[in-house]
Amino acid sequence: MNETSGRPLRVLFLCTHNSARSQIAEALLSARRNTGLLAASAGTESAERVHPRAVEELARRGIDWSGARPKSVEDVADETWDIVITVCDRARERCPAFRGHPVTAHWRIADPTQVEGDEHERQHAFSEAALMLGRRIDLLLALPFRSLERMALEYRMGQIGTETNDNTSATGGRV
16 A cells, blocks of 8 residues: 555544444544554444444543544545445445545444443443454554555455454454
8 A cells, every 4th residue: 555655544434323333443543643544434324423422432541532423424425545444234235435446344343322231231332342443443553554565455454353352352363
């Protein structure tokens, strides 16, 4: 991907409503400074607001996401993306073709908004989603973007989504 001429690589996280998983991913990557990556997120069907538990989970991690608003994929469709990562199956199925042919990957993350149970169980689901996304972002940041060929980068990014699970640490993943 060395055709980017030193500019930050633009990463789009995409899910269905852009209210939880993709927002968390955008926030976690944005909070990491000097990565050479610029994060954004959108949804195939935009929600009215970012889920309050997502905002709470990010606040627990020292990230103020209280002013964030969901965006629709139409809001970002005309922009050029280097990397597009879907974090849910529905978004993967509905992911439009973006101009510039970005590298794509699918990182399935369970939807924490769908967890039923008591308050603790519901908040735990958001914590687990953030933990998994954080691990995957750590692995993403370890990739040598500027030296990998497009197909190798796409393969390795896809591996991040299939090989990291609750039992894999950020340093123990096979990427």
